[in-house]
Amino acid sequence: DVRSRREGRDLRKMGFYDPIKNQTYLNVPAILYFLEKGAQPTGTVHDILKKAGVLHNFALIKRNTINEQ
Numbered sequence: 001d002v003r004s005r006r007e008g009r010d011l012r013k014m015g016f017y018d019p020i021k022n023q024t025y026l027n028v029p030a031i032l033y034f035l036e037k038g039a040q041p042t043g044t045v046h047d048i049l050k051k052a053g054v055l056h057n058f059a060l061i062k063r064n065t066i067n068e069q
Contacts, residue, residue: 015027
C-alpha cells in the first residue's frame, strides 16, 4: 500500500509465526480479504498460509464465487 513505507508501521496485523515455539497465529478473515483484493504473499508467507490451509480455503471461496456468477 502506498500509504505506508515498506519498513514503516503496519497497516493491519495479519498474524505471527514463532519458529522457536512452533506457534502460528493468523487473522484468517483479514488475510482472505487482502487475497481477494489481489494481494500477493511472499514465498515464506505463501508456505505458512499453505501449511495452515488458508490457501485451500481461499481457492474454495474463489471457486464458489465463480460458479455463482
